Every structure is written in C-alpha cells, then in structure tokens.
Amino acid sequence: QVHLVESGGGLVQPGGSLRLSCAASGSVSTIYLMGWYRQAPGKQRELVAAVSTSGTTNYADSVKGRFTISTDYITNTVYLQMNSLKPEDTAVYYCNARDGYQYNFWGQGTQVAVSS
DSSP, rough: EEEEEEEEEEOOTTOEEEEEEEEESSGGGEEEEEEEEEEEETTTEEEEEEEETOEEEEEEETTTTTEEEEEEETTTTTEEEEEEEEGGHHHHEEEEEETTTTTTTEEHHHHEOOOO
C-alpha cells in the first residue's frame, strides 16, 4: 500500500507560480511511475506530468515549457513546479503513483485556482 499526501495548492494570479509537493509513504519501493493529474469542474481527469524511476518525463501539451516535474528519492517526494499559470490551469490536482502491478494510488487532491 502506498499513501500520498499533497500540498502546495492555492490561489494565484495569472502569470504566477506555484509548487505542488506529494510525499509518498508505505511500499514506495514498488512504485515505478509517479505523476500529477488534474480535474477541472465538468471535465475529465487528465494527465499533467509524469516521471518514471528511470527519469523519463512526460507532459501534457498544454503545460510543456511551463511546468516541471521532479523527484527527491531521499524523501520520496514528487514536485510539480508550475510557472506562467493561466486561468485554464484551475483544477484540483491529484498526485498519482503506479506500482509494478499497474495499480494506481491517489492522493486526496489539492486545489489550484488561477484568477485575477
């Protein structure tokens, strides 16, 4: 079992920055992929960014060049640095971890609101 706890959401003006953190605990050695998803009101949950244990990253086209995913394997934390935020980035952001059995673990979500 893997437990994920997110932090770092909030309200920011367009063009601003936020950094989300997700601390993993439990059976972290089974994880091979971690990422961030988001879900806006009335929309489906979508992948924002992901990183594998080999260091391979994947980003949604809408955030390329603005968001950066990174990991700290000492503290088992994954970060999402979000720059040049836009109102359309407003959503609940969820941390995700996938283990070798393709089972997905989810955090509780953190709200990001981009508004002037």
